[in-house]
Amino acid sequence: MTNKQSATVIVNGGYSPAEVVLTQGVPAELTFKRINDAGCLDQVHSESLNFSEDLPLNEARTVTIDTSKAGEFPFSCGMDMFFGKVVVHP
Template sequence: MTTKQSATITVDGGYAPAEIVLKQGIPAELTFTRVNDAGCLDQVHSPALGFNRDLPLNQPQTVTIDTSQAGEFSFSCGMDMFSGKVVVQP
């Protein structure tokens, strides 16, 4: 039985991968690492998932997300120009 899910997202002119698939009901963490200082990608936020985090260059930032509800939840940069999504599957 899996006790925790985790995903690593590289922030470099966008998000890679841009789609994260998780299982419902298993605690999850997303770790964002910004490797490029260009553009507005120095923040990541998701009102739907309840986080807003600054992304210092080359410093991994981990957020814990709630996976109790199935669905698709977006995240984006501070200016909402670049986005990705978390898909929580039942």
């Protein structure tokens, strides 16, 4: 059994995958990698997960995800036009 979870979200005209499923209570990291220079996807933020990151083109940016609470936690681009979510299962 692993003691850490990680997932990568490719940012290319949206988020892929747009939904990341994690297990509650297991430390987690989410890595965003932007491979397309279009539009407002040069930033990602989530008020409920307490992160905001600039996403330079072709550079990975990793954020730590708090998995202490189960639920669905949205994230979006800087202009709130593109959305994804983290789902934490008990």
